[in-house]
Amino acid sequence: MLGAIYIGMSGMDAYEKGLQTISNNVANLNTLGFKATEVSFTDLFDYGGQGEMLGSNAGSWQSGNGVSYGTPFIDFSQGTLNQTSQGLDLAIQGGGFLMLLGGAQPVYARTGSFKVDDQGFISLQGSDRHLAVIGPDGKPEAVNVSAKRTSPPKATTTITFSDNLSSSATDATVSNLSVYDSNGVKQTWTVKFTRNQSSGVTGNWAVQVTDSTGRTVGTSTLNFIGGTIDPTTTKLVINDTPAGADPLAVTLDFSSGVTSFSSGTTSTIQATAVDGNGPGDLSDVAVDENGQIKLTYSNGKTDLEGAVAVADFRDPQQLQRIGNGIYTHNGTEQVTLRASNTAGVGTVVSKQLETSNVDLSKEFGDLILVQRGYQASSQVVSVANDMIQQLFGIRGQ
Numbered sequence: 001m002l003g004a005i006y007i008g009m010s011g012m013d014a015y016e017k018g019l020q021t022i023s024n025n026v027a028n029l030n031t032l033g034f035k036a037t038e039v040s041f042t043d044l045f046d047y048g049g050q051g052e053m054l055g056s057n058a059g060s061w062q063s064g065n066g067v068s069y070g071t072p073f074i075d076f077s078q079g080t081l082n083q084t085s086q087g088l089d090l091a092i093q094g095g096g097f098l099m100l101l102g103g104a105q106p107v108y109a110r111t112g113s114f115k116v117d118d119q120g121f122i123s124l125q126g127s128d129r130h131l132a133v134i135g136p137d138g139k140p141e142a143v144n145v146s147a148k149r150t151s152p153p154k155a156t157t158t159i160t161f162s163d164n165l166s167s168s169a170t171d172a173t174v175s176n177l178s179v180y181d182s183n184g185v186k187q188t189w190t191v192k193f194t195r196n197q198s199s200g201v202t203g204n205w206a207v208q209v210t211d212s213t214g215r216t217v218g219t220s221t222l223n224f225i226g227g228t229i230d231p232t233t234t235k236l237v238i239n240d241t242p243a244g245a246d247p248l249a250v251t252l253d254f255s256s257g258v259t260s261f262s263s264g265t266t267s268t269i270q271a272t273a274v275d276g277n278g279p280g281d282l283s284d285v286a287v288d289e290n291g292q293i294k295l296t297y298s299n300g301k302t303d304l305e306g307a308v309a310v311a312d313f314r315d316p317q318q319l320q321r322i323g324n325g326i327y328t329h330n331g332t333e334q335v336t337l338r339a340s341n342t343a344g345v346g347t348v349v350s351k352q353l354e355t356s357n358v359d360l361s362k363e364f365g366d367l368i369l370v371q372r373g374y375q376a377s378s379q380v381v382s383v384a385n386d387m388i389q390q391l392f393g394i395r396g397q
Contacts, residue, residue, distance in 0.1 A: 004384040010066030011377030014041055017069040018370040025358050033111040033325035034356040039366050040070030076316050079357040087286025088114040091354040094346015096310040100129035101142045108311055108327045111354035120146030133306035140309045149282045151297040153184025156276030160253045163268040165260045170195050172267035181245035184278035188212040209238050224260040291340025291348035307339040308348045
């Protein structure tokens with residue numbers, strides 16, 4: 001009967017721990033990135049007086065010794081992704097974990113709100129953990145944008161044209177071309193095409209480049225043969241000497257399919273690309289659709305700083321929680337780093353955060369079972385105690 005009391009107490013102890021697990025799951029119903037812990041129990045047996053053991057042993061005398069709370073099992077199933085407005089709110093759609101550097105060892109998270117800290121690192125808000133990217137050597141490294149808070153100016157070298165310069169028109173104009181010198185100072189150029197109407201001359205156009213003040217920057221000649229550009233004039237160079245800057249040599253590139261066929265007085269010739277830029281300040285840090293850290297500048301330029309490192313674990317149950325949605329890995333398994341949306345891992349998405357995967361209806365169902373189990377175990381202890389009282393009563397009689 002004393003054994004029955006101990007068995008009943010083992011049930012009460014196990015169901016108490018089960019209740020703690022359920023209460024923790026329910027309490028974290030709205031915690032970002034939280035993963036629920038499964039409630040499980042394990043039976044205990046004594047084989048021929050050899051002590052408590054798990055499982056069974058056929059052929060030996062077995063005496064049940066109650067129940068113990070099972071090994072905690074974390075449910076790593078996907079939580080719902082909620083949309084946000086911050087480019088450094090990150091989550092993973094599918095498998096894998098974000099790697100965070102800083103401290104004695106790397107840690108891992110499924111989701112998090114990141115920011116550029118005072119030192120220029122992309123860090124998890126409220127911590128000193130830095131988001132890791134895959135470096136050139138395949139190893140994880142922290143991104144620091146301090147040296148890239150500005151985009152340097154770049155002089156214009158090429159203006160690319162396309163479409164048709166009507167052979168039956170007398171002139172055509174392409175205006176509002178932003179051209180930059182080596183200091184990033186912008187000039188606005190206009191390119192005017194004037195057809196040579198001299199008798200016996202066909203397909204010959206004078207090209208004049210002027211700036212916003214009307215100053216002629218340079219001139220040249222563009223030739224066509226039967227509506228197709230003359231190979232010797234596909235690229236014309238216009239030279240200029242901006243004040244206080246390096247000499248400027250800009251190539252007018254007509255090799256991308258510029259033609260000269262009759263289309264009345266309408267020409268569709270246009271500039272499809274103008275390189276060069278003025279200086280710019282860092283205006284946004286985000287993660288693009290390919291999982292790359294993307295820097296955007298006020299001058300319209302962008303820069304990529306590497307792929308966000310996604311850690312792949314063959315057995316995620318080796319991870320240990322340390323709070324704030326962060327895990328440590330103390331297992332013997334090698335951690336594999338992959339880029340977003342590659343074999344074995346999911347896709348890193350920005351402007352989204354993963355919510356808790358707690359299933360409230362399941363937790364309430366488990367709560368009822370745990371309550372009934374605790375109640376039944378306590379009843380066993382009560383009945384065993386009554387039987388012992390009866391035994392003591394026999395002596396009194």
